[in-house]
Amino acid sequence: MILAAALLALAAPATPPAVGAGQTVSSAPLADTQLADPVAEAKAQALMEELRCLTCQSQSIADSNAPMAGDMRHQVRSRIAAGEEPEQVRAWLVERYGDYVTFRPGFDWATWPLYALPLLFILVAGVLLFRRIGRGGE
Structure with a gap:
């Protein structure tokens, strides 16, 4: 063994x-x-x-x-x-x-979305929030 x-x-x-x-x-x-x-x-x-x-x-x-x-x-x-x-x-x-x-x-042509997309999301969220708040006041 x-x-x-x-x-x-x-x-x-x-x-x-x-x-x-x-x-x-x-x-x-x-x-x-x-x-x-x-x-x-x-x-x-x-x-x-x-x-x-x-x-x-x-x-x-x-x-x-x-x-x-x-x-x-x-x-x-x-x-x-x-x-x-x-x-x-x-x-x-x-x-x-x-x-x-x-x-x-x-920052170059391949990585620009990493920097641009967060700004785009903030902009879209701001527009949606502004529109929603604007309707609530009517």
């Missing part, structure tokens, strides 16, 4: 340590290691809070344990450590992954 359990354990495939819900820790060196320069780390951390994890549901890469988020944290820290400004790193990530990667998409 013990021999069978030992053979079964040896035959089981080696898997990386699980973090939760099928996610594993990233192997990227700077994924979970802070930069030595506190100013550079603060810049990197602020940017990581504004970047969306591509495999998680609306979670920043700073909060995610997904391997993809770890790789993105590594990229952010290594580029900031190399002297790039956060906006340059953001632009590179947007170019690579699209506007979805950032919680603050830029």
Whole structure:
């Protein structure tokens, strides 16, 4: 019985340590290691809070344990450590992954509805409210 359990354990495939819900820790060196320069780390951390994890549901890469988020944290820290400004790193990530990667998409032809539709809804609600109040006074 013990021999069978030992053979079964040896035959089981080696898997990386699980973090939760099928996610594993990233192997990227700077994924979970802070930069030595506190100013550079603060810049990197602020940017990581504004970047969306591509495999998680609306979670920043700073909060995610997904391997993809770890790789993105590594990229952010290594580029900031190399002297790039956060906006340059953001632009590179947007170019690579699209506007979805950032919680603050830029204003362009593809994202203008994100900015215009709330204003349109407020305008329509205001007109409807004005008309309803105007009828009540008659």
